[in-house]
Amino acid sequence: MKILAIETSCDETAASVLQIKGGSFKIQSNIVSSQIKIHAKYGGIVPEVAARKHVELIIPVINDALKKSGIKNPRKEIDVIAVTEGPGLVTSLLVGMEAAKTFSYLWNKPLIGVNHIAGHIYSPLLENKKVKFPILSLVVSGGHTELVLMKDFEKFKVVGQTIDDAAGEAFDKVAKILELQYPGGPVISKLAEKGDAKVFDFPRPMKGSKDFNFSFSGLKTAALYKVKSQRSKVKGQKLYDICASFEEAVADVLVYKTIKAADKYKVKTILLGGGVSANTRLRKKLKSEVKNKLPNVNCQMSKVKYTGDNAAMIGLAGYLKYKYGKNKNKFKNNWRTLRANPELEL
Ligand code: KG4
Numbered sequence: 140m141k142i143l144a145i146e147t148s149c150d151e152t153a154a155s156v157l158q159i160k161g162g163s164f165k166i167q168s169n170i171v172s173s174q175i176k177i178h179a180k181y182g183g184i185v186p187e188v189a190a191r192k193h194v195e196l197i198i199p200v201i202n203d204a205l206k207k208s209g210i211k212n213p214r215k216e217i218d219v220i221a222v223t224e225g226p227g228l229v230t231s232l233l234v235g236m237e238a239a240k241t242f243s244y245l246w247n248k249p250l251i252g253v254n255h256i257a258g259h260i261y262s263p264l265l266e267n268k269k270v271k272f273p274i275l276s277l278v279v280s281g282g283h284t285e286l287v288l289m290k291d292f293e294k295f296k297v298v299g300q301t302i303d304d305a306a307g308e309a310f311d312k313v314a315k316i317l318e319l320q321y322p323g324g325p326v327i328s329k330l331a332e333k334g335d336a337k338v339f340d341f342p343r344p345m346k347g348s349k350d351f352n353f354s355f356s357g358l359k360t361a362a363l364y365k366v367k368s369q370r371s372k373v374k375g376q377k378l379y380d381i382c383a384s385f386e387e388a389v390a391d392v393l394v395y396k397t398i399k400a401a402d403k404y405k406v407k408t409i410l411l412g413g414g415v416s417a418n419t420r421l422r423k424k425l426k427s428e429v430k431n432k433l434p435n436v437n438c439q440m441s442k443v444k445y446t447g448d449n450a451a452m453i454g455l456a457g458y459l460k461y462k463y464g465k466n467k468n469k470f471k472n473n474w475r476t477l478r479a480n481p482e483l484e485l
């Protein structure tokens with residue numbers, strides 16, 4: 140079975156072809172065309188610009204993904220189409236959705252609407268990893284910070300989430316305060332490598348709360364006060380230290396609550412995915428805490444190249460929804476009714 144997957148929820152136009160054979164799968168192509176350089180000029184994503192770029196790129200990117208996968212006749216060779224249904228920017232989602240619906244209608248193929256968060260949840264499994272349930276997934280991206288409990292494939296239960304900013308959003312906002320480039324995550328983590336995380340004292344919001352929720356907006360305010368209290372522009376070693384201290388605060392709360400939730404729900408596997416999961420400090424900390432506190436729990440992280448938005452993860456999530464979802468027939472004529480949903484929940 141071959142799946143063509145399309146992802147345009149934010150600022151990456153992406154398409155991928157996955158081949159599934161006897162329960163294991165192969166990523167035959169995974170094309171991601173990023174608009175980061177364009178949006179960096181504005182210090183953040185401009186939805187109107189993102190949508191226009193998606194319109195320009197969607198067909199070339201799909202064409203590229205089909206070509207790289209060696210497919211000559213997609214109408215014959217593609218069996219299923221998967222597309223990100225939401226959440227995301229509606230004007231961006233619409234472009235991928237309309238393209239997917241068109242191909243589904245023209246080629247007469249089932250169309251599966253995929254939740255973008257499910258894509259990030261499953262991204263560590265893109266290496267054909269076998270996992271044991273129950274699973275706890277920590278999804279950390281620019282728009283989401285969630286702890287999701289899964290008793291089986293497709294059985295998602297959000298047990299914790301941010302009550303304000305997402306972790307990636309905090310990285311992006313703190314980077315702006317520090318007059319660094321957008322997106323903030325990669326820049327801050329690079330500078331943090333040379334810093335000492337103990338120099339600046341950042342709060343650990345909601346670390347003591349009984350639930351598994353997070354709050355990151357206070358960290359941005361803390362960063363602002365720290366910058367304002369300096370006499371001159373924060374640069375050099377001070378900048379490295381502030382980046383390291385902020386990063387440590389984010390990683391500390393994320394890992395602490397993940398371990399607590401994993402322990403409470405007696406999970407066998409912890410998964411880590413989403414753009415922020417590229418962060419080395421977070422990866423190292425999670426790995427070592429799981430080893431120390433929950434040695435019987437298996438911890439799987441998304442490969443760094445699959446942490447950001449991509450269509451391979453949408454293809455895998457689409458396949459699992461197709462395989463484990465209840466009513467396969469409903470995917471047949473989905474092109475008529477499926478709608479992009481910017482507020483889609485798991
Ligand atoms: O998953 P993603 O590509 O898009 C969304 O679905 O939101 O995540 C993007 C977010 C941005 O906020 C970016 O700053 C953050 O992931 N990010 C990082 C790193 N690389 C990307 N945050 C921390 N450390 C990184 N190395």
Ligand code: ZN
Binds near residue numbers: 255259281413414447
């Ligand atoms: Zn994402």
